[in-house]
Amino acid sequence: MCLVNEIGGVITVNYIEYLDTQEDLVSPGISACQGCAAELILRTTLKIMGRNTVLAIPPGCMAGAGCVGWNFDSGVKVPVHIPLLDNTASLLTGVKKVYEADGRDINVVAVAGDGATSDCGFQSMSAAAERGENIIYICYDNEGYMNTGFQRSGTTTMGSSTSTTPAGKEGHGKEQQKKDIPMIMAMHNAAYVATLSPSHMSDFVKKMEKAKSIKHGFVYLHILSPCPTGWRFDGKRSIEVARKAVETNFFPLFEVEDGRYTLNVVNKNPKPVTELMGMMKKFSHLSPETIGEVQKNVNRRYRLLTTLSEMKNDMEG
Amino acid sequence: MGKVIAITGNTAAAKGAALARPKVIAAYPITPQSSVVEHLAQLAADGELDTKMVQVESEHSAMSVVQGAVMAGGRAFTATSAQGLALMYEPYFRMSTLRLPMVMAIAGREMTSPETIWGGQQDTISVRDAGWIQIYVENNQEILDMVLQGYRLAENKDILIPVNICYDGFYLSHLIEGVNVPGQEEVDGFLPEYKQTHVIFDPEMPMAVDPMTPGELLMEYRKSHLEAMQRALNVLEDVDREFAAKFGRSYGGAVEEYKCGDADIILVTMGSMSGTAKEAIDIKRNEGIRVGLMKVRMMRPFPRKKIAEVLEGKRAYAVVDRNVCFGWNSGALYMEVKAAESDLESRVTSFPVIGGLGGADISLDHFLSVIDELDSCEKGGKSHECVWLMK
Numbered sequence: 001m002c003l004v005n006e007i008g009g010v011i012t013v014n015y016i017e018y019l020d021t022q023e024d025l026v027s028p029g030i031s032a033c034q035g036c037a038a039e040l041i042l043r044t045t046l047k048i049m050g051r052n053t054v055l056a057i058p059p060g061c062m063a064g065a066g067c068v069g070w071n072f073d074s075g076v077k078v079p080v081h082i083p084l085l086d087n088t089a090s091l092l093t094g095v096k097k098v099y100e101a102d103g104r105d106i107n108v109v110a111v112a113g114d115g116a117t118s119d120c121g122f123q124s125m126s127a128a129a130e131r132g133e134n135i136i137y138i139c140y141d142n143e144g145y146m147n148t149g150f151q152r153s154g155t156t157t158m159g160s161s162t163s164t165t166p167a168g169k170e171g172h173g174k175e176q177q178k179k180d181i182p183m184i185m186a187m188h189n190a191a192y193v194a195t196l197s198p199s200h201m202s203d204f205v206k207k208m209e210k211a212k213s214i215k216h217g218f219v220y221l222h223i224l225s226p227c228p229t230g231w232r233f234d235g236k237r238s239i240e241v242a243r244k245a246v247e248t249n250f251f252p253l254f255e256v257e258d259g260r261y262t263l264n265v266v267n268k269n270p271k272p273v274t275e276l277m278g279m280m281k282k283f284s285h286l287s288p289e290t291i292g293e294v295q296k297n298v299n300r301r302y303r304l305l306t307t308l309s310e311m312k313n314d315m316e317g
Numbered sequence: 318m319g320k321v322i323a324i325t326g327n328t329a330a331a332k333g334a335a336l337a338r339p340k341v342i343a344a345y346p347i348t349p350q351s352s353v354v355e356h357l358a359q360l361a362a363d364g365e366l367d368t369k370m371v372q373v374e375s376e377h378s379a380m381s382v383v384q385g386a387v388m389a390g391g392r393a394f395t396a397t398s399a400q401g402l403a404l405m406y407e408p409y410f411r412m413s414t415l416r417l418p419m420v421m422a423i424a425g426r427e428m429t430s431p432e433t434i435w436g437g438q439q440d441t442i443s444v445r446d447a448g449w450i451q452i453y454v455e456n457n458q459e460i461l462d463m464v465l466q467g468y469r470l471a472e473n474k475d476i477l478i479p480v481n482i483c484y485d486g487f488y489l490s491h492l493i494e495g496v497n498v499p500g501q502e503e504v505d506g507f508l509p510e511y512k513q514t515h516v517i518f519d520p521e522m523p524m525a526v527d528p529m530t531p532g533e534l535l536m537e538y539r540k541s542h543l544e545a546m547q548r549a550l551n552v553l554e555d556v557d558r559e560f561a562a563k564f565g566r567s568y569g570g571a572v573e574e575y576k577c578g579d580a581d582i583i584l585v586t587m588g589s590m591s592g593t594a595k596e597a598i599d600i601k602r603n604e605g606i607r608v609g610l611m612k613v614r615m616m617r618p619f620p621r622k623k624i625a626e627v628l629e630g631k632r633a634y635a636v637v638d639r640n641v642c643f644g645w646n647s648g649a650l651y652m653e654v655k656a657a658e659s660d661l662e663s664r665v666t667s668f669p670v671i672g673g674l675g676g677a678d679i680s681l682d683h684f685l686s687v688i689d690e691l692d693s694c695e696k697g698g699k700s701h702e703c704v705w706l707m708k
Contacts (some may be wrong), residue, residue, distance in 0.1 A: 050519050054389075079518050081526040084407055087381035090343075090373065094385025094393070097369035101391065106520055124381065127374035134495030142446065162373055284412045 001205065010082050015205040018117030022047035030300040035228040035235025036142040037198050037242060042067065043112055044201070045138060046076065048208040053107040054079040054095060058088045058121065061227075062140070064147035086120040088112050089128035092135045100134075107136060107212060110279035114141040118154035129188040129218040131196070136211050136219045139181065142227035150230035154179035159290045160282045162230075167285035176295050182222040183304075186256040191217030197224050197242035203253055203264055205277040210255075224251045232281035244276040249302040254309065261308035271297055319497040319564065327358030327490035329496050330396060330422040330482070331356035333464030335366045336504040337420070340391030340546055343371040343382035345401060348434045349486035350424040353396040376401035380408035382687035387417040388518040388526060392511045394419065394467070398486055399426035399440040406444060412479050414542065415516055415527060418471035419479045422448075424637075425588070427675040437674020438588060439612040442616070442640040442649045448542060451616040453587045457494040460484050462566055465499075465508055469556045472511050474483075475548050484597070485589040487676060488653055490538055507563050530597040533603075546618040553615065571620035573612040577603065577627050578611030582691045583634040587613045587650055590637060590679045597684030601692075610625040610686050621657040628658050633689050633694035635665035635704070639673040646703045647671070652664060655700070664698020672706025679706055 001009050001018040014258040015023075030101050031311075032039040046053065049292060055078055057063045067075035068082040082194045083091040088110045096108045117125060117139040144162050147149040152162040157178045161167040165174040186193045192214050194207045211219045226242050228235040245251035248271045253264040277283040283291075324332070327532065334342070342361075360366035367387075371380045376397050376646040383393035412419070441451060447450075450470065454460050460482060467480035484490065518526055531539070542568020554570040561567035569683060575595055575657045577583060586594045591612040594639030598610050611627050611634075613620070628634055645652055648691030658665055670687055673679040683706045690704065 007702035054518050054520060069525030077523065079520060081524045082413065082517060087377060087408055090381035091385040093371055094341055094343065094382035095389040097371060098386050098389035098391035101340045101369055123374060127378060131372065251528045
């Protein structure tokens with residue numbers, strides 16, 4: 001990363017020094033849960049996007065935590081709006097069109113939960129991506145509707161005990177596999193698609209910078225956001241959980257730029273998903289068979305990504 | 318100088334919209350509105366309209382895109398019908414309650430089921446309490462003119478409420494009439510560029526747009542919205558006067574009276590049926606029946622005072638609705654006219670009429686028979702059962 005010093009010289013710094021110089025545009029004391037990864041994601045995102053940004057945060061944890069203003073105080077220091085749960089990408093399309101008509105270059109950013117992204121907001125996002133709207137759509141994936149009490153969503157992992165798929169005598173948690181939104185968005189011919197994790201900040205910052213620099217199409221960033229309250233683990237372990245998700249290939253870090261796939265972290269000897277799933281109580285009821293199903297899905301997905309990234313040189317045409 | 322050309326109602330709506338120079342147009346095709354979007358897309362493709370066209374995947378997104386556009390300070394336009402309006406209900410309500418001004422043309426269509434694509438007013442009537450101003454028009458010229466007047470009304474700083482221009486699907490949307498299309502320069506003089514300041518999404522003026530709002534404050538918003546709605550009754554008259562001075566056409570205010578002054582009985586209509594109704598009035602007047610027509614142009618805000626004034630001292634009135642009010646054996650306009658009439662010291666005899674649903678015709682004979690029935694009513698204020706125009 002580069003910074004410009006007082007006398008106009010360009011100096012190279014690491015991501016920690018870089019983030020340290022950036023303004024924190026989220027008010028202190030927003031009411032997210034202890035150990036919430038989404039809060040860290042939002043703060044870091046805005047540090048990189050800067051003040052020349054407008055933000056849409058649909059209903060979800062970050063809206064509920066007061067980032068769109070709670071009663072008489074605003075939670076962030078850039079223009080922010082809470083769109084409907086299902087129209088974030090369409091609303092931002094209209095905003096961006098006016099800026100484009102006026103010849104203004106402003107970062108138009110969505111920070112949406114997985115429910116607003118993969119479920120009822122999916123139609124409007126899919127269409128905005130297909131049209132190639134130049135907006136930056138960021139999904140913080142905490143695998144469910146967490147601020148309303150952990151109901152399952154399309155991105156909830158198989159076997160998760162949630163308030164709408166509770167484990168019990170007959171129930172074994174969510175019965176379906178996680179919906180793979182970043183891959184679906186890559187297939188929309190988006191200008192840039194990437195997965196990010198708060199455990200890999202250098203990669204995170206690089207991808208966020210890249211997203212900000214893209215002026216010709218739709219950008220989709222999918223960020224894993226471990227949720228201590230809903231997943232039931234100790235709040236101080238959020239980053240550890242996020243790192244384990246990468247190390248087990250449960251959440252591979254990759255990017256897709258103009259159709260070319262790159263695996264950013266290659267695990268030669270990935271750890272078994274049981275190491276991740278064992279860290280939280282939402283999976284504690286699971287049978288070895290269900291864990292095996294999750295592992296199989298993780299392996300299949302990683303093989304697909306490896307193959308796609310190896311095809312890189314053949315994708316030029 | 319305007320130019321008279323033969324065009325459909327949908328083309329009139331599109332030409333009106335184009336003359337308003339919207340920065341953003343987002344729309345999704347639906348029968349009978351589709352040719353509005355098509356015409357605008359062609360104008361943009363031909364380089365005759367400088368706008369950002371967004372080809373959305375649904376009406377829900379159409380209304381969301383225009384909300385974003387107006388929040389960012391631009392003028393916006395969209396159009397829809399029936400199922401499309403129903404699908405956009407969520408952002409539709411939000412647009413008005415955020416007090417974001419714009420114009421949406423609606424080619425009215427019956428609501429499914431039974432499955433139908435034909436005309437009716439059920440779509441717009443069903444959302445009359447979603448905070449928008451609703452204006453119903455009679456002919457294609459009025460469509461174009463009211464799109465232009467609609468922006469002036471919506472963007473007035475004392476109003477700031479979005480406006481629907483409602484016209485009957487097929488009966489107007491696909492009917493070709495002569496329409497005087499004003500020149501761009503004339504329109505620019507009447508409708509200057511819009512600058513939004515009260516709700517703005519702009520890094521140069523950072524604000525949280527629509528934070529969680531407690532009930533006490535929310536009630537302030539509703540009260541202010543309702544008060545602005547009432548002001549719209551007068552502002553529409555001001556806008557119309559200015560329009561008349563510039564373009565030589567006037568529509569009056571929320572209510573148009575046709576031979577009501579000396580009338581003994583009154584027919585009440587809304588929309589394209591009013592043309593046929595006027596003919597029926599003339600025929601019956603030749604037979605010696607003193608009948609007048611009250612055409613309601615504004616459903617929201619509802620011109621309660623004006624309607625009561627017109628009905629005062631009359632023997633009877635009948636209201637013809639191209640929609641139904643489920644749970645009342647009448648249409649919606651009848652209910653509302655009756656509520657307005659209750660402000661009078663003494664009751665006026667009345668009955669509701671329902672006709673023209675799902676594209677069915679309301680014929681001259683229908684109106685003549687309604688006037689005959691109206692003429693048989695006695696003074697005394699007793700309301701009669703609903704008349705269905707079924708044959």
